[in-house]
């Protein structure tokens with residue numbers, strides 16, 4: 001399958017925007033090219049392959065999982081309705097969780113409640129999270145893509161699209177062998193940053209169009225050798241001190257941060273520490289570094305952000321050891337190998353999802369998933385330390401298929417963080433369970449389009465919903 005030179009599609013004449021036109025060997029043919037092996041891309045690839053589509057999944061790193069593995073982001077945010085009664089994100093996300101639970105690599109979200117060590121003691125929007133082990137996730141994803149028959153190519157970066165007019169017909173990749181091209185019937189952009197769609201000419205907004213701001217980045221780290229009993233006791237004795245002031249949430253350990261700051265030992269914009277206990281008793285995921293104004297589409301900006309992130313991680317380690325009960329022997333298990341990017345490009349599609357729609361609990365006719373994740377906007381108010389957090393006024397809202405279909409460019413779907421949503425709305429649906437669900441929908445849509453020779457823009461969303469329901473997706 002997908003051997004070098006395999007002729008799956010008829011040859012078409014096309015142009016590449018690469019300056020190296022004419023020097024690039026055509027290495028692969030695929031019905032569907034999925035770019036990016038993060039939560040969205042993996043689910044897109046699996047869903048399409050299970051429907052008999054020949055899928056090539058390309059990922060610039062050496063394993064799958066995106067932010068969940070490279071970025072060490074954890075836990076999976078809620079997959080339940082807003083009442084915390086029913087799991088509403090199921091499908092491939094649900095299968096991944098079940099497999100990890102069976103391997104001892106996750107705690108099932110039904111057992112994880114808000115305001116506990118697993119939710120950083122946060123209440124709003126933090127019920128039924130899924131703590132997981134990133135190493136187990138890597139293995140589970142390798143297994144699932146193999147079982148589905150997806151051809152995976154690691155160490156392969158998207159460089160430029162192959163275009164035929166306004167239609168994308170493949171891509172130039174940078175692989176370990178040099179530049180190579182792949183021809184594809186359809187392409188799913190699951191790069192998080194919308195690299196493919198932007199390069200193909202799809203319109204997009206960068207960050208928040210109204211304010212011109214971009215949410216701060218965070219370099220995650222995981223720590224272990226924590227005496228969790230002592231840490232728990234300290235936070236639980238101070239729970240009444242969690243509060244909001246001037247648009248800023250002061251959460252766990254701010255009572256110790258204040259002491260460190262007074263001693264000149266805290267130079268991080270966030271004034272409290274978001275720590276989520278992991279699957280194992282002494283392990284915690286730390287979501288607390290704060291780096292403002294990072295442009296995820298610039299290597300220079302990412303480099304500066306990553307160096308600053310590692311500086312802040314060292315400061316946090318000193319803070320834990322000196323100030324936090326139960327943490328005097330703490331060890332840095334790992335800092336993320338890539339900076340965590342909350343926001344970059346929002347590709348503009350047939351529908352631009354708005355926060356008001358989510359907050360009101362609107363469920364459009366072409367909804368491809370239901371979710372209850374809150375609108376979580378960091379750094380939008382009084383500087384990088386602020387967090388605006390708005391829960392929704394309904395059990396759930398729907399994300400329409402139209403938000404996966406970019407304007408102007410044919411042959412392309414977007415999934416995951418770069419979908420068509422305003423900055424605020426993306427602050428809700430960018431988290432991993434809905435990102436996976438958008439991936440599954442994009443994969444199914446691509447398979448149906450290829451099967452029926454229909455452009456993504458013309459696909460009947462009723463057919464898509466029927467297939468998603470058949471695959472166990474909850475649509476109300």
Ligand SMILES: Cc1cc2nc3c(=O)[nH]c(=O)nc-3n(C[C@H](O)[C@H](O)[C@H](O)COP(=O)(O)OP(=O)(O)OC[C@H]3O[C@@H](n4cnc5c(N)ncnc54)[C@H](O)[C@@H]3O)c2cc1C
Nearest residue numbers: 036038039040060066067077157158192340341416417432
């Ligand atoms: C600081 C922070 C905290 C968060 N907290 C949570 C949380 O607690 N719970 C939660 O559920 N979600 C959380 N999120 C959100 C979540 O992690 C991401 O939004 C989600 O992973 C998006 O999934 P994705 O597949 O769209 O993108 P990603 O996870 O970013 O995956 C994109 C993949 O594409 C690959 N890629 C990119 N460019 C190319 C290219 N040119 N060629 C080939 N491959 C490429 C990348 O290597 C990556 O593997 C957080 C995010 C951040 C940054």
